[in-house]
Amino acid sequence: MTIAVRTRPSLRFRGKSFLALVLAPTVPLRDWLEDLDAVSKGSPGFFTDRPIIADVSALKPSKSELKFFLAALKMRDIHIIGLEGAAAAVLDVDMPPQINGGRPAGDIETPDLDAVPLPAAAPAQSAPTTALLIEGSVRSGQSIIHTEGDVTVLGHVASGAEIVAGGSIHIYGALRGRAIAGCTGHANARIFCRKFEAELIAVDGLYKTADDLGSKYRGQPIQVSLDGDSIILKTLD
Amino acid sequence: MAKVLVVTSGKGGVGKTTSTAALGGALAQGGEKVVVIDFDVGLRNLDLVMGAERRVVFDLINVVQGDAKLSQALIRDKRLENLSLLPASQTRDKDALTEEGVARVLAELREKFDWIVCDSPAGIERGATLAMRHADVAVVVTNPEVSSVRDSDRIIGLLDSKTEKAEKGERVEKHLLLTRYDQGRAERGEMLKKEDVLEILSIPLLGIIPESEEVLRASNVGTPVTLNNPNSAPGRAYFDAARRLKGETVEMMIPSDRKGLLGKLFGRRAA
Numbered sequence: 135m136t137i138a139v140r141t142r143p144s145l146r147f148r149g150k151s152f153l154a155l156v157l158a159p160t161v162p163l164r165d166w167l168e169d170l171d172a173v174s175k176g177s178p179g180f181f182t183d184r185p186i187i188a189d190v191s192a193l194k195p196s197k198s199e200l201k202f203f204l205a206a207l208k209m210r211d212i213h214i215i216g217l218e219g220a221a222a223a224v225l226d227v228d229m230p231p232q233i234n235g236g237r238p239a240g241d242i243e244t245p246d247l248d249a250v251p252l253p254a255a256a257p258a259q260s261a262p263t264t265a266l267l268i269e270g271s272v273r274s275g276q277s278i279i280h281t282e283g284d285v286t287v288l289g290h291v292a293s294g295a296e297i298v299a300g301g302s303i304h305i306y307g308a309l310r311g312r313a314i315a316g317c318t319g320h321a322n323a324r325i326f327c328r329k330f331e332a333e334l335i336a337v338d339g340l341y342k343t344a345d346d347l348g349s350k351y352r353g354q355p356i357q358v359s360l361d362g363d364s365i366i367l368k369t370l371d
Numbered sequence: 372m373a374k375v376l377v378v379t380s381g382k383g384g385v386g387k388t389t390s391t392a393a394l395g396g397a398l399a400q401g402g403e404k405v406v407v408i409d410f411d412v413g414l415r416n417l418d419l420v421m422g423a424e425r426r427v428v429f430d431l432i433n434v435v436q437g438d439a440k441l442s443q444a445l446i447r448d449k450r451l452e453n454l455s456l457l458p459a460s461q462t463r464d465k466d467a468l469t470e471e472g473v474a475r476v477l478a479e480l481r482e483k484f485d486w487i488v489c490d491s492p493a494g495i496e497r498g499a500t501l502a503m504r505h506a507d508v509a510v511v512v513t514n515p516e517v518s519s520v521r522d523s524d525r526i527i528g529l530l531d532s533k534t535e536k537a538e539k540g541e542r543v544e545k546h547l548l549l550t551r552y553d554q555g556r557a558e559r560g561e562m563l564k565k566e567d568v569l570e571i572l573s574i575p576l577l578g579i580i581p582e583s584e585e586v587l588r589a590s591n592v593g594t595p596v597t598l599n600n601p602n603s604a605p606g607r608a609y610f611d612a613a614r615r616l617k618g619e620t621v622e623m624m625i626p627s628d629r630k631g632l633l634g635k636l637f638g639r640r641a642a
Contacts, residue, residue, distance in 0.1 A: 271573060272528075273524050273528025273531070274521050274524040275495075275529075276528050290573065293521050293524070294525065295528075308570075308571075
């Protein structure tokens with residue numbers, strides 16, 4: 135008797151890394167939620183379709199508190215894909231899974247005294263290396279996401295278009311859409327453009343909308359940089 | 372060599388159907404063999420503007436799905452024998468269009484006509500993407516108004532990424548057709564100027580169609596404005612645009628309806 139040997143394609147499991155937005159609520163939670171609402175109101179749709187992880191380590195919630203918090207986020211259409219820093223005892227099966235080992239890519243918290251700084255954290259902070267060059271214009275509805283370095287656009291960035299760069303953003307035409315520089319946590323990233331009519335600019339997570347900026351710099355060649363916690367605009371000439 | 376031309380805009384109500392009919396009429400009057408196709412399945416209008424609504428038997432969907440032959444669905448224009456219409460279905464929706472079906476119909480039309488002018492529906496969904504899918508040339512119809520300009524910009528982005536040509540690494544030739552333009556209002560800052568629109572969209576200008584009551588008059592009698600009143604301001608502007616499409620160099624100007632001094636005074640006041 136022969137036994138048929140079944141050849142079966144071997145299963146492969148691959149790892150893939152994604153960049154998620156981390157929300158770290160602080161106490162009192164009520165105030166924090168109010169701030170969150172202000173952000174959502176200022177830029178509607180900011181949280182939709184983004185992978186979001188809630189870091190509740192500062193909150194140290196009980197099971198019911200955590201349930202309330204998750205419900206509050208759900209009410210705001212913020213979908214949490216994972217929880218960080220929650221005690222195992224407060225987790226329920228219907229809650230998002232606990233996520234560990236996240237490598238900081240944005241604001242760096244001061245490490246605990248007993249924690250050894252991870253060598254792996256270093257590359258995320260080193261200067262970005264590759265640059266992306268876009269020869270034409272970025273049209274409305276298009277989104278250029280390049281977390282590895284600078285983005286240079288030779289044409290315009292239209293109203294409703296978006297550039298997200300790990301490093302700086304250089305636009306030789308007019309900036310009429312959104313430019314988000316230093317998205318992986320580079321406070322020294324900058325935005326340059328020949329004609330400034332942006333809808334939104336952001337550097338290292340700090341952002342300003344056209345409304346916040348007023349009309350002083352409209353139409354001018356501008357560079358945007360970060361000074362501590364404030365966004366600075368300067369004309370280029 | 373047949374050319375597939377899509378008339379598109381993103382935004383609705385800017386004059387795609389009017390422009391399709393007018394350009395189709397102008398090209399046909401210049402001796403070219405032209406077919407205009409309505410891709411607005413479910414909300415067809417081109418048959419009305421062409422004055423063929425009482426002669427529709429089969430439509431694009433019937434041909435796409437193989438229920439009718441192309442020759443059965445094509446409606447020959449009563450005024451110009453080298454102008455034909457392929458109407459859309461009013462009772463179906465855009466899901467009835469299939470990519471292979473559309474490709475097959477266009478390939479068949481390429482053998483019979485010089486120009487295949489596709490009237491795209493508004494929006495960026497299936498109907499609009501299928502209308503532009505096989506295009507060689509695109510006419511982006513834009514009103515001098517911010518929302519129309521931004522929607523056109525979006526459409527230009529799709530023309531550069533979602534068309535067959537773009538996927539092969541080639542470029543769809545794109546032209547801007549500025550419609551409902553009112554020189555006086557643009558100068559007074561009540562609408563965007565031609566220069567502003569061109570600066571934002573940065574594609575070559577095919578023509579400027581002045582705002583005119585002739586356009587609505589022509590639609591209502593079911594005749595393209597280029598056939599109804601070829602000497603009217605919009606009629607002349609569309610003829611110029613059609614000549615530029617054929618590669619001729621025509622000086623760019625904004626035709627106006629001749630008005631007496633009184634007409635001008637009152638026209639201003641009313642505007």
